[in-house]
Amino acid sequence: MIKSILKGIQAYSGALALISKLNLWKFFFIPIIISIITATVIGLSAYGFSDNIGRFISKIWIWDFGKETFTTISTFIGVIVVLAIGLILYKHIIMALSAPFMSPVSEKIEIYLTGIKRHNHRNTTFTEQLWRGIRINMRNLIKELLITIPILLLKFIPVVNIFSTVLLFVIQAYYAGFGNMDYTLERHLNYRKSVQFVRKHKGFAIGNGMVFILFLLIPVLGVILVLPLSVTAASLKTVHLLNDEHLLLEHKITVT
DSSP, X not given: OXXXXXXXXXXXXXXXXXXXHXXXXXXXXXXXXXXHHHHHHHHHHHHHHHHHHHHHHHTTOXXXXXXXXXXXXXXXXXXXXXXXHHHHHHHHHHHHHHHHHHHHHHHHHHHHHHOOSOOOSOOOOHHHHHHHHHHHHHHXXXXXXXXXXXXXXXXXXTTHHHHHHHHHHHHHHHHHHHHHHHHHHTTTSOHHHHHHHHHHTHHHHHHHHHHHHHHTTSTTHHHHHHHHHHHHHHHHHHHHHHHHTTOSSSOOOSOO
């Protein structure tokens, strides 16, 4: 697992150079706009809701002693809750809406790696790619929320809340990596087989998603670069993984 996670992280090392080499920046223009708008809306909403959630949580403490301390802790937890849910919504919204633009990027990277310009894989339209992206990300959004909410409740338990933060980060990373890998998988595997494939290679998905999440901590620039770099890194590695399992139509990788 650790080795796979590291490979997912290492895949980013050649992403920026490859984007320039294959002239892929033009494909990221609309997804970057989607990313900026989504991040702005969610960020402003999070700022407004965090205090309200903190005050709501503080009502649990009905005693006078320690009320101020508990209110402070509740406000902090409220910020974490809003940021966690906001981040979940952000990544699934941009991944779903960007699917029709990211699929061509993934395909050009695959052509570069295999040297094969024509494939007999499933041909999908803009609408089909969008629907696939929405379906995958709605599925992941629901599952991630069902996992995340109980983890957020652990924030109230001292010591345990430290481990819950790490677990929350790993869960967020896994589903981010999942979405990035699917831009390649949609050409070769159906919905169910894609889910099985990512589950099998969850270490790589986590590694890819870790960098994705960390990029979002960089003000402004992170929101702009997160999709180009993460999708390129995921595409590079996913093509190799498919090839290793003989799931590419032509088992040929010309670039390692």
